[in-house]
Amino acid sequence: MPTFVYMTSCDGCGHCVDICPSDIMHIDTTYRRAYNIEPNFCWECYSCVKACPQNAIDVRGYAEFAPMGHSVRVLREPEKGTVSWKVKFRDGREKDFVSPIRTTDWGTIPSPADLPVPDADALNNQELAHEPDALNIEGGLPALTRDQLKQGVV
Numbered sequence: 001m002p003t004f005v006y007m008t009s010c011d012g013c014g015h016c017v018d019i020c021p022s023d024i025m026h027i028d029t030t031y032r033r034a035y036n037i038e039p040n041f042c043w044e045c046y047s048c049v050k051a052c053p054q055n056a057i058d059v060r061g062y063a064e065f066a067p068m069g070h071s072v073r074v075l076r077e078p079e080k081g082t083v084s085w086k087v088k089f090r091d092g093r094e095k096d097f098v099s100p101i102r103t104t105d106w107g108t109i110p111s112p113a114d115l116p117v118p119d120a121d122a123l124n125n126q127e128l129a130h131e132p133d134a135l136n137i138e139g140g141l142p143a144l145t146r147d148q149l150k151q152g153v154v
């Protein structure tokens, strides 16, 4: 269900642009409001919907299972620690769901520029940059030893 922006509610803050993994939320240079430049490339991850402080982003269901007249609204309330969903069906029924926010607190993940530069030996290491610390795993990542591999594999 790709997203679209109610441009009258959007204030152009750009949070949706920053968070979109598909890089399809852009700010219109004339109106300074966000819009989805390519709904077909939407991952339907809802990250932008939950990130929008103005609740200005909505989702459009595919016609085959979400006919005209329905709506799905999402409200993220960090002060309550909840994400609330309101689903309205075309026949007027409504369903409400409330889930806890389970993601890492915003702004608490350091950017790569804040972390030490890996040394040259890191090129020969199978761990990705800043692993295992970035995964909160103490004592190194679990790894197979040669004797655990199938016979014949070298």
Ligand code: SF4
Pocket (backbone or CB within 6 Å): 002, 003, 019, 020, 021, 022, 023, 024, 025, 036, 041, 042, 043, 044, 045, 046, 047, 048, 049
């Ligand atoms: Fe981007 Fe996900 Fe929003 Fe689609 S739902 S526009 S992929 S952040």
Ligand code: SF4
Pocket (backbone or CB within 6 Å): 005, 009, 010, 011, 012, 013, 014, 015, 016, 017, 033, 034, 051, 052, 053, 054, 055, 056, 057
């Ligand atoms: Fe507009 Fe919401 Fe995107 Fe901010 S996060 S630019 S208010 S749509």
